[in-house]
Amino acid sequence: MTKTPLIEIKNLTKEYDGDIILKGIDLTIHEDEFVTLLGPSGCGKTTLLRIIGGFDTPTSGEVVFKGKDLIQIPSYKREINTVFQKYALFPHLNVFDNIAFGLRMKKVPESEITERVNRMLKMIKLTDFANRRIDSLSGGQQQRIAIARALVNRPKVLLLDEPLGALDLKLRQDMQYELKEIQREMGITFIFVTHDQEEALTMSDTIVVLNDGLIQQIGTPVDIYNEPRNRFVANFIGESNIVDAVMIEDYKVKFEGHVFECVDRGYNPNEAVEVVIRPEDLQIVDKEKGAFTGVVDSVIFKGVHYEIIVMVEGREYIVHSTQSAEVGSVVGMIVAPADIHVMEVGI
Amino acid sequence: MHESTKRLSYPYIVWISIIIIIPMLLIFLYSLIDPSDGNPMAFRLTIDNYVKFFSPIYISTLARSLWIAVWSTLACLLLGYPLAWVIAQCHPKKQSSLLLLFIMPMWINMLLRTYAWISILGKNGILNNILEFFHLAPVDIMYTDFAIILGMVYNFLPFMVLPIHTAIAKVDKNLIDAARDLGANNRQVFSKVVFPLTLPGIITGVIMVFLPAVSTFVIPQLLGGGQFMMIGNLIEKQFLLTGNWYFGSALSMILMIFILLSIWLMKRFDSDGQAGGALPW
Numbered sequence: 001m002t003k004t005p006l007i008e009i010k011n012l013t014k015e016y017d018g019d020i021i022l023k024g025i026d027l028t029i030h031e032d033e034f035v036t037l038l039g040p041s042g043c044g045k046t047t048l049l050r051i052i053g054g055f056d057t058p059t060s061g062e063v064v065f066k067g068k069d070l071i072q073i074p075s076y077k078r079e080i081n082t083v084f085q086k087y088a089l090f091p092h093l094n095v096f097d098n099i100a101f102g103l104r105m106k107k108v109p110e111s112e113i114t115e116r117v118n119r120m121l122k123m124i125k126l127t128d129f130a131n132r133r134i135d136s137l138s139g140g141q142q143q144r145i146a147i148a149r150a151l152v153n154r155p156k157v158l159l160l161d162e163p164l165g166a167l168d169l170k171l172r173q174d175m176q177y178e179l180k181e182i183q184r185e186m187g188i189t190f191i192f193v194t195h196d197q198e199e200a201l202t203m204s205d206t207i208v209v210l211n212d213g214l215i216q217q218i219g220t221p222v223d224i225y226n227e228p229r230n231r232f233v234a235n236f237i238g239e240s241n242i243v244d245a246v247m248i249e250d251y252k253v254k255f256e257g258h259v260f261e262c263v264d265r266g267y268n269p270n271e272a273v274e275v276v277i278r279p280e281d282l283q284i285v286d287k288e289k290g291a292f293t294g295v296v297d298s299v300i301f302k303g304v305h306y307e308i309i310v311m312v313e314g315r316e317y318i319v320h321s322t323q324s325a326e327v328g329s330v331v332g333m334i335v336a337p338a339d340i341h342v343m344e345v346g347i
Numbered sequence: 348m349h350e351s352t353k354r355l356s357y358p359y360i361v362w363i364s365i366i367i368i369i370p371m372l373l374i375f376l377y378s379l380i381d382p383s384d385g386n387p388m389a390f391r392l393t394i395d396n397y398v399k400f401f402s403p404i405y406i407s408t409l410a411r412s413l414w415i416a417v418w419s420t421l422a423c424l425l426l427g428y429p430l431a432w433v434i435a436q437c438h439p440k441k442q443s444s445l446l447l448l449f450i451m452p453m454w455i456n457m458l459l460r461t462y463a464w465i466s467i468l469g470k471n472g473i474l475n476n477i478l479e480f481f482h483l484a485p486v487d488i489m490y491t492d493f494a495i496i497l498g499m500v501y502n503f504l505p506f507m508v509l510p511i512h513t514a515i516a517k518v519d520k521n522l523i524d525a526a527r528d529l530g531a532n533n534r535q536v537f538s539k540v541v542f543p544l545t546l547p548g549i550i551t552g553v554i555m556v557f558l559p560a561v562s563t564f565v566i567p568q569l570l571g572g573g574q575f576m577m578i579g580n581l582i583e584k585q586f587l588l589t590g591n592w593y594f595g596s597a598l599s600m601i602l603m604i605f606i607l608l609s610i611w612l613m614k615r616f617d618s619d620g621q622a623g624g625a626l627p628w
Contacts, residue, residue, distance in 0.1 A: 055524050075527045082528045088521035092543045101539070102529035153529065 003030035006156065006189055007052065007070070012061030014047050021047045023213035025061070029157075029191065034183050036192045036200040039210035040236070045193045046085075046161055048210070052191065053082045053159050066156075076105075081150035082159040086166070087142045089134045095121070095145055096130040102153040120148040123182070140171045144178075151182070157189045164199065176202050197237045201225065209233050225278075227341055234276045234343070241282070241317050245275040245342070253342055256292035256312060260335070264342035273342050279320040281339035284308065290332015296325045377596035396597035405581070405598075412578040413605065415492060416561035419499035420507075423556045424549065426500065427507035434508075435515040446512065449505050457502060461569050464498055465489070468570070490572035498566040503559060507552040514548025515541070550613050557609060562602060578602055 007029040014022040021044045029035050037045040050056040052063060054075025063070040070078065081102070089098050099120055103113045121127045124144035134142065143163060150158055160179075164172045180203050183190045194200055200207050201221040209216040209224065209232075217229040228234035231242055245255035250265035255275055267273060287293045294312035301324075308319040310331060317333065325331055381393040400406070434445045452460060467473045468489045475485040488494050518541060526540045564579030571577070576584075578598065585595030 053524075053528060055527075075524075076530050076532055080528075082525070084521050084525055086519075086521060088519065088525040090522060090525070090540060092540075101526070101531075105530035105535055105539075149529070 003033070005029070006031045006033075006066065008062075008064040009048075009052075010062040010064070012048070012051065012063065013059045014044070014051065014056065015059045016047075021213055022051075022058070025213075025215060027208060027215065027218070029189060031189060032187050034180070034190045034192065034203060034205045036194060036204040036207045037210055038194060038197060038200040038207050038236075039216075040195055043210040044213045045195075045210050049082075049159050049161055049191060049193050052157070053080060054078055079156040080159060081153050081155040081157075082161065083146045083150050083163045085161045085163070087146040087163075089142055089146060089149070091134050093134070094130070095126065095132050095134065095137070098134065098145055099149045099152050101149065106153075116152055120152045124148045139166050140175070143167060143175065147179070147182070151186065151188070154186075155188060157191060158183075160190060160192045162193055162195070164194070164196075172199070179203060201237070209236065211236070228276055228343060230343055231274060234341075239279050239318055241277045241279065243275045243277065243315070244345075245273050247271045247273050247342065251337075253340060258291045260291065260340055261337040262340040262342060263338055264340075267342070272345055274345050276341040276343060277317075277335055277339060279307070279318040280305070281335055282317060282319045282321075283334050284310070284319055284321055284323070284325055285332045285334055287330050287332040289334070291334050293330055293332050296327050296329050296331055299324055299327055374596045374599055377593050378600050380593050382591055382593040396594050397601070399594060400597060400601055408576050408581050409578050409601070409605065411575065412561055413609075415495055415499070415567075415577065416557055418492075419496050419503065419560045420553055420557045422496060422500045423504050423507040424553060427504055427552065428511055428549070431508045431511040431515055434512055442512075442516075446509070449508055453505055458565060458569075460502065461498055461566055464494070464501065464570060468494055468497075489570070492571070492575075494570040495567050495577075498570040499556075499560050499563070502566065503556040506555040506559075510551040510555065511545060511548045514545040514551075518544050546616065550616060553613055554610055557613075558606060561606060561609075 005028050007027075009025055009027040009029075012022055012025040013020065025044075025048060037048060039045050047056060051058050052070070054070075054073070057071060065073075065078075065080075090101065093101070096117055099117045100113050103116060108116075118127070118130075121130055124147065126141060126144060126148075129137065129141065134145075137145070143166075146163070147160075163179075164175050167175060176199060179190070179192075192200075192203065201224075204221055206218065207221055207224045208218050211232050217224060217233045219227070224233065225237055228237060228240070234240045234242055243255045245253050247264075247267040247270065248254050248259060249269055250267075251262055253260050253262045253264070253273065253275060292312060294310040294317060297309040297311045297316070299309075300307045302320075305320045305322055306324050308321055308325050310317045310319055310333065312333075319333070378396050379392045379394065381391040381395060434442055437445060465472070469475075470485070470487070470489065472489070474488070478485055488497075522540055522544070523536055526536045531539060562579045564577065564583045567575070567577045567580055582595050582598045582602070585591045585598065589595075
């Protein structure tokens with residue numbers, strides 16, 4: 001699949017009251033892509049979204065949309081619609097009129113409005129709610145109306161600002177699949193903001209990890225999870241063991257007194273690096289068979305797996321295993337070459 | 348409601364009975380007593396006092412009062428809404444001091460403030476002195492409808508600004524962003540979102556200005572010179588000059604009916620029936 005760039009963001013910065021929120025963002029978003037901006041609160045992800053939506057102006061930098069400078073276009077003329085964090089539905093209008101709002105602003109004939117709104121209501125399974133007041137609906141229903149209100153305008157890009165944050169876990173998971181489904185069916189570029197890494201992994205084609213106003217890593221969910229580029233990404237996405245190590249040569253890394261085979265190359269000989277090992281990739285074996293050994297410190301049952309903490313010379317390793325281990329026993333641990341992820345120190 | 352909570356309302360019930368309900372009933376009773384008898388204790392009931400009202404002179408007085416009150420209210424709305432909007436856009440700290448500025452004149456006696464207008468608008472008043480200084484023809488505003496409306500707008504504007512400001516401040520900024528996002532330009536954002544959402548505040552403001560404007564007698568007397576009578580002056584005259592309390596009471600009842608009617612009419616614009624919360628009905 002060849003990807004056509006839709007939005008190109010170049011060296012974007014935003015300063016607000018002396019605080020630098022965005023410190024130079026470069027990002028290309030393609031057509032029909034589901035992009036997630038992921039990061040902790042205060043990382044600048046919402047500000048970036050608001051600039052694309054036209055509710056904020058950047059201090060410097062460019063946003064190019066289909067070859068045109070987007071910053072000069074007022075938000076009401078952009079082919080972009082937004083689903084707001086707290087939905088921002090109009091309390092004085094009923095469900096139908098909320099969804100029809102955008103079409104009425106564009107002076108679409110009323111017969112076409114009725115047809116398009118009804119089709120949306122059907123899609124979000126709220127056909128019988130057309131005449132209901134907004135405040136009589138549940139959070140999940142309001143959420144779906146907010147999405148329908150944006151999608152009915154057939155935007156090129158849909159911006160979603162933590163739209164699932166206020167929903168309970170079950171509903172949130174259902175909505176994740178529904179959103180992904182809608183995006184696939186309608187062929188619209190989604191830019192989704194969240195601080196929930198699981199949400200990002202489930203839904204995205206591309207994840208953009210942000211911290212402190214800078215992009216930490218851009219990649220597919222698999223890339224981001226398996227090949228975190230630095231300590232921040234490794235820690236933010238899932239649990240991980242981060243170990244100091246030395247890159248002996250290409251495909252050979254040494255930590256815990258043992259030289260491991262790995263799949264990474266391109267580092268200087270004997271360069272100090274950090275190694276990321278996911279808890280589920282560590283395997284507990286008899287102490288004689290292990291590459292290195294440690295003492296089991298605690299075992300917690302988590303449902304699908306046991307979370308086992310193993311102490312190796314004062315360092316803590318988290319292991320997820322379907323097999324339990326005896327607290328206080330000495331165990332060996334091994335890890336497959338493909339599961340050793342080498343990254344540079346301290347970015 | 349819990350019994351002990353209910354008890355808290357007893358003082359208020361006693362209070363409202365003594366100063367509102369009983370006097371109202373008395374006024375209603377007075378309005379039905381035949382004045383020609385000379386002895387009210389005889390209790391000869393009649394509707395003559397009401398019938399007397401339906402002569403052209405009294406009806407035109409009421410019509411005039413309503414007309415001037417409508418204009419004053421409209422002027423307050425047209426001045427007050429933009430003002431409330433500007434205040435609501437300021438920094439919260441600045442907002443409270445600006446609002447204070449608006450309320451402060453209300454701490455000064457209304458009579459005094461209205462007298463001040465006489466010295467501004469009078470024949471040799473400040474306004475004409477200024478005009479004279481610039482070699483312009485003097486204006487004769489004093490004792491006109493315009494002077495009355497000016498006085499009313501000056502006195503009642505805060506009652507319009509406060510509820511509208513509250514309503515505007517309550518509008519979620521995200522809704523304005525959302526409207527823009529959906530393609531609304533500035534004018535549409537106002538007409539489709541901001542205005543409907545602040546309508547309850549507007550209705551509260553309109554009622555709070557219209558009510559005193561239609562019944563005041565001080566302002567028309569001082570600034571209108573009493574040459575055109577308004578319903579408030581007419582009622583005042585019945586009680587203080589003519590001594591016909593019975594007809595005065597009937598006029599009060601009629602005015603009350605008209606006020607209730609206008610409030611009911613205005614409330615129909617507010618489909619939700621939740622006018623600002625400043626008025627308890």
